[in-house]
Amino acid sequence: MPELPEVEVIRRELEPLLIEKTFAAPVLHMPSTIAYPSAEEFVSDLAGQTVKSIARRGKYLLINLARGVLAVHLRMTGNLLYTEAAEAKGPKEDRYRRVSLPFSDGSALHFSDMRRFGRLWLVGNDHELQSIVLRRIGPDILNDLCCEDFLQLLDKREQSRLKALLLDQGFTAGMGNIYTDECLFRCKIHPLRQAKTLSRDEKENLYATIRDVLAEGIAYGGTTFRDYRNSSGARGDFQSMLSVYGRKDERCSCGTPIEKATVAGRGTYYCPRCQK
DNA sequence: GCTTACCTGTCG
DNA sequence: CGACAGGTAAGC
Numbered sequence: 001m002p003e004l005p006e007v008e009v010i011r012r013e014l015e016p017l018l019i020e021k022t023f024a025a026p027v028l029h030m031p032s033t034i035a036y037p038s039a040e041e042f043v044s045d046l047a048g049q050t051v052k053s054i055a056r057r058g059k060y061l062l063i064n065l066a067r068g069v070l071a072v073h074l075r076m077t078g079n080l081l082y083t084e085a086a087e088a089k090g091p092k093e094d095r096y097r098r099v100s101l102p103f104s105d106g107s108a109l110h111f112s113d114m115r116r117f118g119r120l121w122l123v124g125n126d127h128e129l130q131s132i133v134l135r136r137i138g139p140d141i142l143n144d145l146c147c148e149d150f151l152q153l154l155d156k157r158e159q160s161r162l163k164a165l166l167l168d169q170g171f172t173a174g175m176g177n178i179y180t181d182e183c184l185f186r187c188k189i190h191p192l193r194q195a196k197t198l199s200r201d202e203k204e205n206l207y208a209t210i211r212d213v214l215a216e217g218i219a220y221g222g223t224t225f226r227d228y229r230n231s232s233g234a235r236g237d238f239q240s241m242l243s244v245y246g247r248k249d250e251r252c253s254c255g256t257p258i259e260k261a262t263v264a265g266r267g268t269y270y271c272p273r274c275q276k
Numbered sequence: 277g278c279t280t281a282c283c284t285g286t287c288g
Numbered sequence: 289c290g291a292c293a294g295g296t297a298a299g300c
Contacts, residue, residue: 001293001294001295002294002295003294003295006294059295073295073296074294074295075282075294075295075296076283076284076293076294076295076296077283077284077285077293077294096284113283114283114284114285115282115283115284115285115293115295116282116283116284117282117283117295117296118295136296136297164277167295169295169296176294176295177293177294177295178294179294223294224294225293225294226285226286226293226294227285227293227294228294245294264277264278265277265278265279266294266295267292267293
C-alpha cells in the first residue's frame, strides 16, 4: 500500500495529535505483529512512554519517545487510525485490527492490516534503531539526499535497471511501485534502461522529477488505489493524477496504448513510445 | 538477478 | 478458478 507520500501524510497528521501524549498498556490482538522485542517486552516497555516527535525514513514511520523509538512499517495493507476517546471501534467493527495503542487520555492509535505483513518495533535508542530496524535502508529520497549525492549513488549502480534501482530501498528509501512508474514516465525513461545510459541532464531531471512527484503525492493526501487510508480513515486523491500506473491499454497522451510488463518482479506500466 | 514466501481479498 | 495487489526477506 503505502509509499513515501502516504507515510508522510500520516506522519504530518499524527505528529500534532500525539506530541506529549503518554502511552498506556498496548493491546496485541495479533502478537506476531511485533517484530522486536518480544510481545511481552513491547507491552511493558511502551506503557508510560511519552511521544516527543514523529519522523520518517523512507516508508518507516518513526515515533520518537522520551526513551527510544516506536517504528512502524505498513507494508501492503497496513494503516494507522487515530481515535479520540470513546469512539474507539473494537475488533468487532474492524476484523483486521492487529494492535491497539491507547494513550493515558483515552485517545488511541490502532494498527490495522488485512494481509498481516506490517510490523512494529520498539527500540531503546537510535543505535538500536539503525542496527535492528533500518540496517538495509538507504538515505531518504526527500530528506537525506541532495542532487549531487543522488548522482554519486547512481554512478555506483550503473549496471542496474532504473525500475529495479528506484525500488531498491537500500539505494534510496521511499520509492514504491506506483511513484516509480509515474516518475519514469514523466522522465521518458524506459523502466529497463540501465543507469549508465543516462546523460547528466537525464540524471538531474530524474532527481527533480522524483521530488516533484513525491511532493505532489503528499499534497494530494497520497494515492488510494485500493486500501490506503490516512489516520482519519480518509482516502488519498493522487490516483486521479496517475499517467500510467493501472492504465494498461488506455491511451497515453501521445495516442499509444499503455503497456504492462513485469520488471524487477513487479507489474510495470509504461508508454512504449514516450519512454526510451 | 529471479523465485518464493508471507497473507487476504478482489477481479477477470 | 487463477492471477494479481501499494512491500520486503530469504533462498537459489
